[in-house]
Amino acid sequence: MKKFFLALLALPSLVFAEDAVSVINGGDTAWILVATALVMLMTPAGLALFYGGLTRSKNVINTMSMSLGAFAVGSLVWVLVGYSIAFGDGDIIGTGKMLLSGIASDTVKGTIPELLFVAFQGTFAAIAVAIASGSMIERVKFSTFIIFVALWVAAVYAPVAHWAWGGGTTLNFGEMDFAGGTVVHINAGVAGLVVAMILGRRKDYGKTAIKPFSPILVALGAALLWFGWFGFNAGSELAADGVAASAFLVTNVAASLGVIGWLLVEWLMYKKATLVGAASGAIAGLVAITPAAGSAGVDGAIIIGLIAGILGFIGVAKLKPMLKIDDSLDAFWVHGLVGIWGSIATAIFIADYAMKENYDMVTQLVSQFQAIGLTVVYSGVVTAIVFFVASALTGGGRVDEETESLGLDETVHGEKAINL
Numbered sequence: 001m002k003k004f005f006l007a008l009l010a011l012p013s014l015v016f017a018e019d020a021v022s023v024i025n026g027g028d029t030a031w032i033l034v035a036t037a038l039v040m041l042m043t044p045a046g047l048a049l050f051y052g053g054l055t056r057s058k059n060v061i062n063t064m065s066m067s068l069g070a071f072a073v074g075s076l077v078w079v080l081v082g083y084s085i086a087f088g089d090g091d092i093i094g095t096g097k098m099l100l101s102g103i104a105s106d107t108v109k110g111t112i113p114e115l116l117f118v119a120f121q122g123t124f125a126a127i128a129v130a131i132a133s134g135s136m137i138e139r140v141k142f143s144t145f146i147i148f149v150a151l152w153v154a155a156v157y158a159p160v161a162h163w164a165w166g167g168g169t170t171l172n173f174g175e176m177d178f179a180g181g182t183v184v185h186i187n188a189g190v191a192g193l194v195v196a197m198i199l200g201r202r203k204d205y206g207k208t209a210i211k212p213f214s215p216i217l218v219a220l221g222a223a224l225l226w227f228g229w230f231g232f233n234a235g236s237e238l239a240a241d242g243v244a245a246s247a248f249l250v251t252n253v254a255a256s257l258g259v260i261g262w263l264l265v266e267w268l269m270y271k272k273a274t275l276v277g278a279a280s281g282a283i284a285g286l287v288a289i290t291p292a293a294g295s296a297g298v299d300g301a302i303i304i305g306l307i308a309g310i311l312g313f314i315g316v317a318k319l320k321p322m323l324k325i326d327d328s329l330d331a332f333w334v335h336g337l338v339g340i341w342g343s344i345a346t347a348i349f350i351a352d353y354a355m356k357e358n359y360d361m362v363t364q365l366v367s368q369f370q371a372i373g374l375t376v377v378y379s380g381v382v383t384a385i386v387f388f389v390a391s392a393l394t395g396g397g398r399v400d401e402e403t404e405s406l407g408l409d410e411t412v413h414g415e416k417a418i419n420l
Contacts, residue, residue, distance in 0.1 A: 028112050029116060043126050050218055050225060052064040052214075055329065062137065062412055066137065074126035077153045094158075110238050125157050133331075138404065144394040144397040145390075183375075186379070191379050196332075221279070222282050233247045250293055250297070254308065256282075258283070258288070280312060284313075289304055291343050315337045
């Protein structure tokens with residue numbers, strides 16, 4: 001009888017413990033609503049302006065349309081099948097949540113509504129494929145790209161997200177990727193490089209100066225991306241807490257040091273400090289800190305960001321000309337190459353508060369390299385397959401020579417970036 005009464009007394013604590021992990025937290029939900037809106041701003045506004053400013057005047061509309069199209073089509077595919085593949089039940093790929101089956105307004109993910117988690121993660125999928133567009137602009141068919149977006153989000157992005165974040169165990173090597181170093185940046189950078197190689201170089205690549213349409217738009221786009229990245233990184237904690245605050249701070253620090261690192265090398269080599277260089281350095285710093293945002297301290301963020309800016313400049317100014325691959329807007333060098341550095345640095349620059357007991361840096365570095373290798377190989381191979389399929393469905397993936405020469409803005413969209 002005594003045991004019976006003790007069990008009854010214990011029931012309230014059990015119920016409250018259950019509620020503690022399943023009840024929606026208003027503060028966390030409010031923050032992730034804001035974070036989702038911030039990340040949404042990054043693609044059709046920030047990235048569109050950044051890429052639109054970097055391209056030539058005859059292709060600005062087309063380039064910005066690719067960012068907007070990637071966000072629209074990517075968002076649709078995400079709710080249809082992408083979320084299920086990434087976060088459904090299963091090992092290699094997830095299943096069971098197609099068309100968000102089984103998710104209601106009161107379904108909880110951690111301390112926020114799962115529908116909000118769906119929306120937040122969907123913005124990541126959309127920006128990943130939009131980043132890849134930077135490697136193929138000025139020569140890829142718009143129709144081919146739109147089909148590519150749909151196939152790539154489902155076949156490439158979602159599986160990689162499942163292995164890193166969604167519960168897949170066989171292909172999860174224990175990597176640390178707080179907000180998308182491998183899932184977003186390495187994945188997108190490799191995809192862009194592969195498509196650039198398949199398409200081949202632009203007709204006038206290396207024969208004439210290819211100058212950005214507007215460094216002012218580049219800087220404005222970079223500023224919006226920097227602003228949105230606070231939601232990207234700090235929001236990935238999925239809670240309004242100290243880790244989110246730390247991620248917010250180190251994100252800003254790394255971006256600032258990315259600017260400094262890029263301009264420092266640019267000045268030493270060319271005695272110029274360009275606005276486009278500063279903007280690109282900021283993006284490099286943001287890319288590098290992304291996987292480490294939840295674990296690095298300010299001291300680590302300073303080093304990560306500084307090296308990211310230097311490495312990004314070397315990739316664009318030195319390595320790209322050596323390989324002679326026409327990665328139009330340097331998506332691989334700023335996202336792929338710098339993303340690899342960020343993933344490696346995550347294992348090295350880990351703050352005391354984030355360090356688990358008996359943490360072994362060498363073991364973690366092995367995990368990081370395994371995840372990088374898997375992402376590079378999988379993204380490279382499947383991206384090629386996806387692009388060939390998209391090309392076959394549209395009668396070839398590259399525009400004809402006349403369209404490329406005249407520019408895609410007027411020939412494809414019937415518009416000009418500026419009507420004077």
